[in-house]
Amino acid sequence: MRIVLVGPPGAGKGTQAAYLAENLSIPHISTGDLFRANMSQGTDLGKQARAYIDAGQLVPDEVTIGMAKDRMSQSDAVNGFLLDGFPRNVGQAEALDVMLKDEGVKLDAVLDLEVPEDEVVKRIAGRRVCRRDSAHVFHLSYSPPKTEGVCDVCGGELYQRHDDSEETVRTRLEVYHTQTEPIIDYYRAQGLVVTISALGEVADVTARAMAALKPSDEG
Numbered sequence: 001m002r003i004v005l006v007g008p009p010g011a012g013k014g015t016q017a018a019y020l021a022e023n024l025s026i027p028h029i030s031t032g033d034l035f036r037a038n039m040s041q042g043t044d045l046g047k048q049a050r051a052y053i054d055a056g057q058l059v060p061d062e063v064t065i066g067m068a069k070d071r072m073s074q075s076d077a078v079n080g081f082l083l084d085g086f087p088r089n090v091g092q093a094e095a096l097d098v099m100l101k102d103e104g105v106k107l108d109a110v111l112d113l114e115v116p117e118d119e120v121v122k123r124i125a126g127r128r129v130c131r132r133d134s135a136h137v138f139h140l141s142y143s144p145p146k147t148e149g150v151c152d153v154c155g156g157e158l159y160q161r162h163d164d165s166e167e168t169v170r171t172r173l174e175v176y177h178t179q180t181e182p183i184i185d186y187y188r189a190q191g192l193v194v195t196i197s198a199l200g201e202v203a204d205v206t207a208r209a210m211a212a213l214k215p216s217d218e219g
Helices: 013-024 031-041 044-054 061-072 090-103 117-125 166-180 182-188 202-218
Strands: 002-006 028-030 081-084 109-114 127-130 137-139 193-197
Touching (some): 028 031, 031 061, 090 182, 166 182
Parallel strands (some): 028 081, 109 193
């Protein structure tokens, strides 16, 4: 299967992408991983991306598209893939259509993870990270520390990252609504969109997604 995964920040795309890719035996291709791999390997595209990032600028679509095209051409992606974070806008979606058409293949589904905006803010703004070890992450509502402001694991101070503040989250949501959400209508016009609720336990959301994708898989 060839799937695009979309949803707002805080929808759990990364978590679901990993489970779905494993269940469907296809590679999980995320924009973040593409950037990291290309920059660490020193590819031409990676050097271009690093120059923009170091200058505090957005990486242009053509660089991201080039990385995605190269990754989708690799042997493990011949029979399918799950794209997470790409395409990020309608221009990238159109470029992806051209890429797939050139290869004589097409998308099977666009899985839209739906989460109410207030829940997104609650999920992200409630995170607290340990200053001593950033791998120790808590949540005020879902996994609170035993002692307020103190890491259960090492006793370090817990803090809220700037990216997790409510103001920043709402700005990220606005960017999502403006730039990324329009691809849902773009793909809906092609009859590809499958929308599921991303509320509840991780396993329940995965089961919901697999059930929603099953008809396409059998078709």
